Amino acid sequence: MSVLYSLRDVTVRYGSRSVLAVNELDIHAGEVLAIVGPSGAGKSTLLRLLNFLQPPTTGALTFEGMTFSPGRDVPLAVRRRVTTVFQRPVLLKRTVESNVAYGLRLRGQRDSAAAIDATLEDVGLGGLAKQPARTLSGGEAQRVALARAMILRPDALLLDEPTANLDPYNVGLIEQIVARLNREHGTTIVLVTHNVYQARRLAQRVLFLLDGREIEVADTHTFFEAPKDPRTGAFVRGEMVY
């Protein structure tokens, strides 16, 4: 399995406060990697690094063979191969279809009506193309945000607590869509969640972060059934004290 991302001795510090310190982490092309951990563990910071939205303070981040050190600007073309869906869907004050088209238009692509219709069908919002985005329910809005990311066919799709605010029906829908995207298009998925059950349902590997450090990364079965680190076991069983 080829490596999509590789992090070596990556740290992120705000002033004197260290929020992330990852010694070694490889993310494989085509996998679903879940990142779990309590809030403040550095999960969202790690995702921002992976989307090149913020540089590491020290260390090297390699993406498809290109290595980016702190001083080096990441070209727009590289950043455009990755995208993130955040916990709260920030939709533009436009119609649903214009939101879905937004990323494509940033890349200078127009005439994408067929792709937009197909993607909206994929997320179960086929009839809502012309609706103003702000009239949608929370679950619908998050599915529009997902469609807006999926249509870009990113190499990596980063999901930052994508279902944290949603009802079980929408959680189920979004998990299905994400699993299908990974299966059918081989999109690498990095899913940040505090919900270990969701990690278990979706991921092939799970990374446990605590206070900005990687405690354990293992395939999902091992992670849940036979974790090496006692803290992982405690977190999985819901006994984590923090």
Place this chain on the structure above:
Amino acid sequence: MIDGFREAFSLIIGGDSQLVEIVLLSLRVSGIALFISTVIGIPLGALLGLARFRGRRLSVALVYTGMAFPPVVIGLFVYLMLSRSGVLGSLNLPWIPRLFTPEAMIVAQVIIAFPLVAGFTMAAVQGVDPALRLQVQALGASRWQTTWAILDEARVGVIAAVVAGFGGIISEVGAVMLVGGNIANQTRVLTTAIVLETNKGNFGLAMALGVILLSMAFTTNFIILRLQGRSFDE
């Protein structure tokens, strides 16, 4: 009052050539000044609202002061700068407008309007959800595309900024009176004509001019709002 409306009506219907000239000059001076103010004010407002740099607080304070500055004082300032013995006027350069010309009036109106456009634009972009910036960058927006997306989200406020700028100058009298001089057929605009006719005791004509000014302001604002109608319907 009613006489004023009647006179306004007959003047408009009659197409009085002097009146047409005054209206066209008002529109030309304030239109050009508004255009320049928008070109300066929107980027300045976006910069002040979105970027963090040294001197930002001071710049914001200056813009806010500019928004509240009495136009007549700006007129006085421009007058002193452009007069023959003034700092700029004495240079005698071809691109520096002379006093008592429409160009001098445009300069004064730009100084009045651009802080209004910049200040309201700044407030509008600061009102946009801060998470939007990260989201559009995550979707692949360049720096310019990000700024554009934020301005677009704030469009209702940005349009209001332009409307405020227009309102500030089309109705302004002190500065254009000082730097323009209210010269018939040259620098007489609606507001200065109203002052003159009132002083002469021609209240009917003054009222008529006022009615025309009011309907011009209304029509212009209506057109600006219609141009962006979808943002209000959404």
